[in-house]
Amino acid sequence: MRPVLLPLLFLLPLPALGQENLGQATMSQDNPLPIDLQNDLPYLARAEVAGGVLTVEKVAADGYDARQLMFNGQPVAGVSDRHVDIQAITPLPETEGTDVTFVTVAGGGNACPTLWALVVTSDQGARATAPFGTCSEAILNPRLTEDALIAFDMAPVSDGQGWMTYSFDGHDLRETALPESAQPAAP
Secondary structure (H helix, E strand, C coil): CCCCCCCCCCCCCCHHHCHHHHHHHCCCCCEECCCCECCCCCCECEEEECCEEEEEEEEEECCEEEEEEEECCEECCCCCCCCEEEEEEEECCCCCCCEEEEEEEECCCCCCCEEEEEEEEECCEEEECCCECCCCCCEEEEEECCCCCEEEEECCCCCCCCCEEEEECCCCEEEEECCHHHCCCCC
C-alpha cells in the first residue's frame, strides 16, 4: 500500500468558532478526515497521488504569471491556466486506487481571494470540479459521512452570506446552506 500524503495528522477542534454546533448538522456516524485545511495551508508544489504525480508548474496566462496544475505532465482540465496550489490529499472512500486532492484556486482579487476545487486522480487520469466556495481560505470539519461522501463546511466571508456545507461522492459536488440553528455564533 502506498503512503498517503497528508499535511497534518489531526484536525484541531475550534470551540471558539462553534465547532460543536457544526456537528449538529451532520450525522453522528461522521468520521473526521485527518487533514487540516484551516491552519497554515502547505501550498505543495508536488504530490504523489493515485495514478501518478500532481505538480504545480509556473506558466504565463493572459500576460500574468500563474501556477497551473499538471497530472503526469498534462494540464488538469477545469483548473488549467489558473493560479492553483495543492493543499491536501485523501483516498476516495470505498474505492481502490483513487485519490481526492484539495486545491486552492485564486479567486480574483481582494473581494474573493480563494476558491477551491477537488481533483480526482486514478490510473484513468485526473478530473477536477469547477472552482467553488464562499471565498473563504479555510475548509472546516472535513469528514467522511455514513453514506461514504466527503463532506466539509465553509464559513461566510461577507454580510448576508451563510455557512455552506459541501458533499462530494467522487463525481458530483453538492452545496447546501448550513441550517441557521447549526451555524456557529459570530466571534
